[in-house]
Every structure is written in C-alpha cells, then in structure tokens.
Amino acid sequence: MRSRPRTWTIGITFTLTLLAGAITWTVLSSAAEPGEPEDVPRAPAAQAGNTDGPPALPNTVAAQLRSAPAGTTVARGPSMTVDEVPLTAPISLRAGAQPVSEVLRLRIDGDFPLRALDPTVLIDGKPVGRGIGAVDQRSLNVGLEDVRTGTEVSYRYGTGPATTVGTLTREAR
Numbered sequence: 001m002r003s004r005p006r007t008w009t010i011g012i013t014f015t016l017t018l019l020a021g022a023i024t025w026t027v028l029s030s031a032a033e034p035g036e037p038e039d040v041p042r043a044p045a046a047q048a049g050n051t052d053g054p055p056a057l058p059n060t061v062a063a064q065l066r067s068a069p070a071g072t073t074v075a076r077g078p079s080m081t082v083d084e085v086p087l088t089a090p091i092s093l094r095a096g097a098q099p100v101s102e103v104l105r106l107r108i109d110g111d112f113p114l115r116a117l118d119p120t121v122l123i124d125g126k127p128v129g130r131g132i133g134a135v136d137q138r139s140l141n142v143g144l145e146d147v148r149t150g151t152e153v154s155y156r157y158g159t160g161p162a163t164t165v166g167t168l169t170r171e172a173r
Contacts, residue, residue: 057093057129057130057132057143058091060088060089060091061087061091061093061103061143062132064085064087064088065085065103065105065132065141065142065143066132066134066135066141068085068086068105070083071083071084071085071086071105072084073171074104074147074170074171075147075149075151075168075169075170075171076168076169076171077153077165077166077167077168077169078165078166078167079108079109079110079165079166080106080107080108080109080153080165080166080168081106081107082104082105082106082107082144082147082168083104083105083107084102084103084104084105085102085103085104085105086101086102087100087101087102087103089101093143093145094145097145100145103143103144103145104143104144104145104146104147105141105142105143105144106121106141106142106143106144106147106153107139107140107141108121108131108139108140108141108142108153108155108165109138109139110138110139110140110165111137111138112131112133112134112137112138112139112140113137114133114137115157117157117158118130118131118132118133119131119133119140119155119156119157120155120156120157121140121142121153121154121155122153122154122155122156122162123144123151123152123153124151124152125152125154125162128142128144129142129143129144130142131155140155147168147170148168148170149168149169149170150167150168150169151167151168152164152166152167153165153166153167153168
C-alpha cells in the first residue's frame, strides 16, 4: 500500500516540474527584443519582419504616437485628425532623411481588429507608413512628415484593396 502514495507524489512532482518549465519557456521566448518596449503589441507578421510596404517606425516612435496626448491639430477629415506630436529624441522617419524632433500623427478612427498584417496607410494612393493600432482597436495612427489640403487618405491590408477614409483639410493657423 505504501508504493501507491509515493508513485502519486512522484507523478505530481513530475507534472508540476513540466508545468514550471513550460511557463518559463513561454515567458523567456516571448520577451521583447532589446530596446523594444513591451507595451507596444505588434501583429505577428510585423514581429517576423514583414517587408511588404513601407518600413515600420522604430518602436520608440510608435509608442510615442500611440500614447502621446492630443497635440496641436493641423488638419481634419471625416473620422481623421492630424496633430503635432513632439518626440523625446530627434529621429529620421526615412532612410537618408534629416532627423526631426516632432512628427505629424494621422489618427484614423474606426474598427481595426488585430490581424496578421499591419495595415498600410496610403496618402493619395502612395504608401506612407504602417498603421499603429490603438490598444482598444478603435483607431490607427501613422507618422507623417507633411500634410496638405485635398490629401486623400486610405488604408489596406497586404496587397488587398484600399479602403478610402476621406480627404484632409488643413486647419487655418
């Protein structure tokens, strides 16, 4: 009779050890890359280095665009707002471009559930950046260098058809 309780104890110990190992593996393998804030979730394809469309903004800039309070509004459109967001440190938005200390944030309001691909935002039919989804999935943000009245804004996932959001009108200063 004594062998059964001992076998049961060994089985429980083995199971708990396996469970602890699985939890440790999950935590260690899902850790963010060095210098990447953990509170900036990315779609799986974006994490894997998806190279379709424009390059993603550095995670530090993406986090600032997502969390910065509303700045000075410079343009508006249907379900869209463009505001100025100061950056914590100057950064180049494109290869070879001069570093900037503030960026224009285009916010598109709508329903943007997390997908395998980040949405690509288009200005006048040309890709300008990958959309950074809000935590509540109710808006997209993208960094812009400039905006003008009459600019048509749209977005698409992968190579799919573009969804037109509307036209921006620059605010009078």
